[in-house]
């Protein structure tokens with residue numbers, strides 16, 4: 508566990524100790540969560556852990572990673588030393604969680620001597636299972652922007668979800684990818700890291716969920732790009748309904764990394780929370796991140812990923828085009 512996560516856990520434990528002390532001092536049961544749950548009837552059998560995993564999403568852990576990326580690493584424009592520092596940090600975090608990590612370095616940015624990298628983590632025991640890619644970009648739009656919401660928020664939510672899923676038995680293997688150079692690079696291109704991965708390395712991926720800008724705003728959006736993503740968007744909508752979350756009917760957008768996968772004939776969606784009036788400005792700082800927004804996105808992502816049945820995976824696989832099937836697998 509990183510120092511940031513330890514710090515966040517320390518705060519959490521400290522708060523619980525304080526609540527316990529208050530309970531002992533004042534004896535007011537209503538201040539102690541769960542004190543009134545002593546029912547006369549036997550409790551219902553607990554559901555299997557995977558079905559309730561979404562409850563364990565911990566936004567304070569995600570906040571710790573956002574603070575680290577914004578305050579310790581700082582702005583992370585494509586091709587910069589800070590972008591490389593962020594990649595190294597994310598690779599260490601994924602390895603610490605138990606993922607098999609590979610860093611795809613040397614992805615050229617169209618300007619001499621500048622390159623970016625993707626950080627790829629595969630859950631252990633993947634074998635020949637079909638893969639679902641869960642991704643987020645870690646670069647920022649400029650050297651003047653911390654990129655708290657765009658997109659430390661997505662990176663942090665994906666890391667927290669990855670930590671909860673690593674030991675789960677699922678009908679697919681989860682593959683986490685942190686993309687470099689999503690924003691416009693020095694060479695004038697965008698979606699550089701995701702395009703590199705999707706074109707060359709997407710073999711056996713049956714779907715991709717992109718998490719970009721989920722730390723502000725009240726309205727969850729699920730963007731598609733191309734008709735082959737409709738079933739995947741429906742699965743997310745199914746989980747949103749189960750959680751009582753409203754999700755905007757968002758239509759189509761090609762403005763983030765999911766589009767690279769859609770172009771490679773892989774069902775893919777983009778999870779985003781809006782509005783964010785300070786996007787791509789120097790005001791995109793860590794202190795404006797909303798715990799509630801992180802929690803909403805994290806729970807929806809976890810619920811979706813843990814609700815997928817083998818039949819869903821098969822139907823997603825059917826929707827992959829020949830381009831996707833032709834791509835080889837790399838990153839292990």
Ligand SMILES: [Zn+2]
Pocket residue numbers: 644657658689719720763
């Ligand atoms: Zn973004």
